[in-house]
Amino acid sequence: MLWKLLFRNAFRHTLRTLLTVFGVAVAVLAFGLLRTVVDAWYAGVSAAAANRLIIRNAISLTFFLPIAYMEKIRAIDGVQALSHMTWFGGIYIDRKNFFANFAVEGKSFLDLYPEFILAEDQKDAFMKDRKGCVVGRGLARRFGWKVGDGITLQGTIFRGDWPMTVRAIYSGRDRTVDENQLFFHWDYLNERLKAASHRRANQAGIFVIEIADPDSASAVAGAVDAVFKNSLAETLTETERAFQLGFVSMSEAILMAIRLVSFLIIGIIMAVAANTMIMSVRERMHEFAVFKTLGFGAARLGGLILGESLVICAAGGALGIAGTFPALRILARYVSNVFPVLDVTATTLSYDVLAVLAVALIAAIFPIRRVITVRIVDALGRAG
Amino acid sequence: MSSAPPIVDIRRLSKSYRRGSQIIPVLEDISLTIAESEFLALMGPSGSGKSTLLNLIAGLDRADSGTIRVGGVDISALSEIDLAAWRAAHVGFIFQFYNLIPVLTAFENVELPLVLTDLSRRQRREHAQTVLSLVNLEDRMDHYPRQLSGGQQQRVAIARALVTDPTLLVADEPTGDLDRVSAEDVLVLMERLSRELGKTIIMVTHDPRAARRASTIKHLDKGVLANALEAAVP
Numbered sequence: 214m215l216w217k218l219l220f221r222n223a224f225r226h227t228l229r230t231l232l233t234v235f236g237v238a239v240a241v242l243a244f245g246l247l248r249t250v251v252d253a254w255y256a257g258v259s260a261a262a263a264n265r266l267i268i269r270n271a272i273s274l275t276f277f278l279p280i281a282y283m284e285k286i287r288a289i290d291g292v293q294a295l296s297h298m299t300w301f302g303g304i305y306i307d308r309k310n311f312f313a314n315f316a317v318e319g320k321s322f323l324d325l326y327p328e329f330i331l332a333e334d335q336k337d338a339f340m341k342d343r344k345g346c347v348v349g350r351g352l353a354r355r356f357g358w359k360v361g362d363g364i365t366l367q368g369t370i371f372r373g374d375w376p377m378t379v380r381a382i383y384s385g386r387d388r389t390v391d392e393n394q395l396f397f398h399w400d401y402l403n404e405r406l407k408a409a410s411h412r413r414a415n416q417a418g419i420f421v422i423e424i425a426d427p428d429s430a431s432a433v434a435g436a437v438d439a440v441f442k443n444s445l446a447e448t449l450t451e452t453e454r455a456f457q458l459g460f461v462s463m464s465e466a467i468l469m470a471i472r473l474v475s476f477l478i479i480g481i482i483m484a485v486a487a488n489t490m491i492m493s494v495r496e497r498m499h500e501f502a503v504f505k506t507l508g509f510g511a512a513r514l515g516g517l518i519l520g521e522s523l524v525i526c527a528a529g530g531a532l533g534i535a536g537t538f539p540a541l542r543i544l545a546r547y548v549s550n551v552f553p554v555l556d557v558t559a560t561t562l563s564y565d566v567l568a569v570l571a572v573a574l575i576a577a578i579f580p581i582r583r584v585i586t587v588r589i590v591d592a593l594g595r596a597g
Numbered sequence: 598m599s600s601a602p603p604i605v606d607i608r609r610l611s612k613s614y615r616r617g618s619q620i621i622p623v624l625e626d627i628s629l630t631i632a633e634s635e636f637l638a639l640m641g642p643s644g645s646g647k648s649t650l651l652n653l654i655a656g657l658d659r660a661d662s663g664t665i666r667v668g669g670v671d672i673s674a675l676s677e678i679d680l681a682a683w684r685a686a687h688v689g690f691i692f693q694f695y696n697l698i699p700v701l702t703a704f705e706n707v708e709l710p711l712v713l714t715d716l717s718r719r720q721r722r723e724h725a726q727t728v729l730s731l732v733n734l735e736d737r738m739d740h741y742p743r744q745l746s747g748g749q750q751q752r753v754a755i756a757r758a759l760v761t762d763p764t765l766l767v768a769d770e771p772t773g774d775l776d777r778v779s780a781e782d783v784l785v786l787m788e789r790l791s792r793e794l795g796k797t798i799i800m801v802t803h804d805p806r807a808a809r810r811a812s813t814i815k816h817l818d819k820g821v822l823a824n825a826l827e828a829a830v831p
Contacts, residue, residue, distance in 0.1 A: 214705065214712055221700035503696045506657060507710045507757075508685020510678055589657045593692075 219517060223524040226493065230525055233489040237529025237572065238536065240482035241565050245537035246544065247475040248561040251468055253552035254461055260389040260554075261454040263427040265325065266434055268420040269456070271447040274300075277416035278446050280403075285440050291424050291433040296321035297417035299399060303366030303375060305356065311551075312352055314366060314395040315418075316402040323347075325423055328386040335360060335381035343401050345380035349392035351553060353382045366395075371402065371413075393553040421453075479568045486576035490522050494580035501584045502592030515581045522577035523570075530569030534562065604764065604797050605631035605654060610663035612649055612820075623649045625820045627663070631813075636791035636798045638811035646820040647801045648769055654799060655767045656684045668764050685713045689758025691768035695750040697742040703753045704729065704738040710761050728756040732786060748779025755786060759796075766790065768800040772807050784810045 224230050252259075268286065270276035280297070287295050299316040319340055323329065331339075331347065338360075339345045348358060358364065358379050366375045377397050385392050399417065406414035424433050434450035441448045451459075461468070494501070504514060537557055545555045610627040613620050623646045631637050639647040652658040653665060656672050665672050668687065675683055697706045704725055711721040729735050732752040742750050751771060758766055768787065772780035788810050790796040800811060808814050816823040 214708060217705070218698070218701065225700060499696065500698060503692075503698070505681065506655075506684065506690050508681050508683075508713050510681045513713075590652050593657075593696075 215513075215517065215520075219520040220524060222493075222497075222517075223521045229489060229492075233486055233525055234529040234532065236485050237482055237526050237569070238532035240478050240572075241530050241533025241569060242536045242540060243478050244475050244568055245534065245557060245561055245565050246540060247471050247478075248564055249537070249541060249555055249557055250552065251471055251475075252558055252561065253555050254464065254468055256389055256391065256552070256554035257457040258454055258461060260328070260391070261452070261457050262328075263430075263452070263454070264424050265453040266422050266424060266430060266437075266450055267453055267456040268422065268437055268448050268450045269418070271438075271449040274418070276446065277413055277418055278420065278448065280415045280417050282420065282441065282446075282448075286420060286422060286437060289433065289436050289440065291426070291429050291436070292422045293425050294321065294325055294423040295420060296325045297399065297420045298322065299402065299416075299418035300370070301366070301368070301375075301397075301402065302370045303368050305364065305366055310356070312355075312393050312395060313391070314397070316399040317396045318399050319396075322396065322421075325421055328390045329383040330386055331381045331383045339380035342378060342380050343398055343404075344377045346377045346395055346397035347381040347383055348379055348395045349553075350382055350384045351392035351549060352395060353379070355393070355549065358382075371406065371411075373405070375401075377401070388556055389554055391553040393549060419456075479572065483572045483575050486522065486526060486572050487579060489525065490518065490576045490580045491583075493521070494518060494584060498584070498587065498592045502587070502589045505589045506593070511585045514584050515577075518581045518584060519574070519577040522573040526569050526573035526576070530565065534565050537565075603630035604633040604635075604668055605629070605799075606664075606666040607654070608664045608666075610650075610653065610665065611661050612646070612653060612658070613661055623820050624653075624660075627820075627822055629815070629822060631797060631799065633797055634791060634795040636788065636810070636812045637800065638808035638814045639799065639801045639817060640803070640805075640808050640814060641817035641823075643803075645817040647817045650817065651767050651769055651799060651801050655688045655690055655765070656680050657690075685710065686761065687764040689761065689763040689766045691751070691754050691758050691766065691771045693770035693773040695742070695747070695754045695774075697750055697753055697757070699742050702739050702741055703734060703745065703749075703756075706742070706753055707756045707760050710757060714761065724760055725756075728760045729753075731759070732756045746779065747775050748782055751775060751779070751783050752786065755783070755790075759790070764797065766796050766798045768798065770802055771800060772802070772804060780804075780807065 268278065270278055277299070283295060283297070286292060296318050301314045301316050303314050304310065305312070323331065323336065329347070339347050346364075352358070360379055360382060362379045364377060364379060366377065368375055383392070403414055422433070422437075424430060430452050434452075437450040438448050501514060541555050541557060545552070548555070607627055607629040610624055611622070612624040613622040615621070627650065639650065641647045649658065653660050654667070656675070660673055663673070670683065672680060672683060698709065701709065707729055708721050708725040711724060714721075716724065726735065726738070729738055732755055734749060734752055734756065737745060737749060742753070745753065755771075766787075771787070772783055775783060784807055787798055787800070791798050791812065798811075800807070802808050
C-alpha cells in the first residue's frame, strides 16, 4: 500500500520526474566516465608487478644508462632476471597515430613480462628476425596489421625510417594489460646507432630486474644504487609500481581537476534533485497534513519522502550506470591510443551507487524536515 | 442533554495566536462536556473559534491553558509522538474539502489509516469493504477521487474516518462544499452513525439546516461559548 503510494507520488508530475531522472542519469553517466578515465590513467600502476624493479638514470628518464651496467646488476644478490627497454618514440605514418613503442632485449624481456601472451611459433619468428616486432592485439586491430606485414616507424628521438615486420601479436593475460604497444629488437636500434657513431649507442633507457622476494625490493634497490654511486650515470631504482606512479604524478593536477569535476557534477544533480523534491513536497503539503491528521508519525512521513526520492534517483542511477558501458565503448574508439584500458571497475560502480544514495538522501532531507516540523493546522489552512 | 457519560471533558481551555507582537485570543476559558454517542453541532460566525476548538479536541493543535480529556486521556499532556498515535486510534476527521489522497483509489484511501494498525492485509481489506458498503460506495471502490462526485468523495472521507472505529468523529463544515442533495445525503449518514452505531460526532457548521441534524447545538462567539441549545431529537 505504502509502496504503491510512493511510486505513484514519484511519477505524479511525469515530465518533471522524467527530467529529474534524466538529469540523474546523465550525472551518473558523466561521473562513471570520468572515474573510469582516472582509473585508466592508473592502469599501468594496476598492472605493475610486485617483483619487478625499474632502474633508471638518477638525473632523469631522458638520460640513458650504459648497457655495460648489466653485468654488475646481474651480480647483485636477489636479482633473478634482468632485461632492458628503451623508449623509441617512433610514429607510424602520422603523429596522430600515437602509440607506445620500445626497443627491447627480446628474450629476456618476454620472459620478464609473462602477461604478454604470444603464440610460440610467433615468438620464435620474432626472435629470429632482427627487424621483427611484436605488437599488441589492440594495435593490430587498429591499423589492420597481420603477422608478416611490413611497417615503417619514423624515428623522432632516433631519426630516420625504421622498417620492420610484424612477427607476433600479443594479447594481455588480463584486462589491465595494455594491448596497444609495439616492441622491437634493441639490437636493431643499437646497430644503426653504432654505425652512425651515435652517442646513445650501447645504452638503454631503463633496466628491468626481477627479484625473488617482493619484500626485499627496498634492499635490492638500495644495493643497485649503491653499486653505481659516484659513477658518471648514477641510478635510481624503484618498484615498477612506484615508477608508473611517477608518470601518473606528472598529470596529478589534471587528475585532481577531473576528480573535482566528477564530484561537482554530483553536487549539481544533488541540487536539482533536492529542488524537485522540495517543489513536489511543497505542492502536497496539505496532503502531508492529512497524513499527520490520520496519525502518520515522523518516521513514516520521512520514509515516504525518502522513498520517493530514492525511486527517482535509483531510476536515474540505473539508467546512468547502464549507459556507462556503451558510452565507454564509443569513447574507447577515439581514445584507445591514450587510454588502452577503459574498464568500469567495481569501485566505480560502487561510487555510482553511493553517489545515487547520497543524492537521494540529501534531496529528501529538507522536505522531510519541513513536513515533520509544519503544524497540521497551518498546512491544512494552506489547502484552503 | 444526553444522559450518557461524558466522553469529552474540556476545562478552562484558552488559546490565542500571535501575529507579530500582537496576541489575538481565539478561545477564552472554555469548559464543555460531550457525552458518548452525542452528535454536537458547533456553530458561530467566522473567526469565532469553532474550528480552533475542533482542532484542539481532535489533537491537531495545542491549547495555551486548560485541559482536554477524551475517553479519560488528558491529550494536552501527550507528546507529539503519543498524540499522533492517539489520533490514529481515537479520532476520525472529516474535512470540508474531503482531502482524499488523489493517487489512491477510494478503497485505498479508506484503507490508509489501517496501515498504522496491526491488522493483516486481509483484515484491512475486510474493514475497508465494510465501511465502504456502509456509505453505499461498494461499486466505486476502484475509482480515484477525481472520478467521484463531491458527495461521493465526502462519503469516502467519512468511510476513511470511520474505518478505525474511532472514539470521536470530528467534522469541519462537512457539507460546506456540497450541493444541497449531496449535503443532505451526508447529513443523513452522519445522523445514522450517531443513532445506529452510537458514534460521538462533533461537527462545525455554519449551516442551521445541518446543525438541526445534531442532538446538541453549541454557539461560539468571539471565543466564548455563548449558550447551549438542545435540539429536539425526533
